[in-house]
Amino acid sequence: TQKTPLSTLNRRLSALRKFGQFGQKMGWLKENPAITNANSNSLVKNQDQSTKVLSEFQKQLEKEKVSSSTIKNYLSDLRHFLSWLEFS
Numbered sequence: 001t002q003k004t005p006l007s008t009l010n011r012r013l014s015a016l017r018k019f020g021q022f023g024q025k026m027g028w029l030k031e032n033p034a035i036t037n038a039n040s041n042s043l044v045k046n047q048d049q050s051t052k053v054l055s056e057f058q059k060q061l062e063k064e065k066v067s068s069s070t071i072k073n074y075l076s077d078l079r080h081f082l083s084w085l086e087f088s
Contacts, residue, residue: 013036016033020033050082054079057074058071058075
């Protein structure tokens with residue numbers, strides 16, 4: 001797997017922030033999720049935190065009685081997204 005240069009990753013994150021601003025302007029979002037730029041240290045920390053965050057998200061979905069197939073799909077989508085952020 002070829003790693004994405006940090007500058008490319010940060011450009012993509014910038015695009016997501018801008019899209020979030022647009023979503024706010026259109027009334028689709030109350031808040032911009034504002035994903036901050038990455039640096040080489042944050043990528044390593046984020047890999048460790050991703051597992052914990054996904055686990056907590058799964059627990060919350062289970063409390064909300066979301067179907068197991070929906071939970072599986074959500075987690076899969078998030079793992080792909082996180083992988084794309086780090087390695088696409």
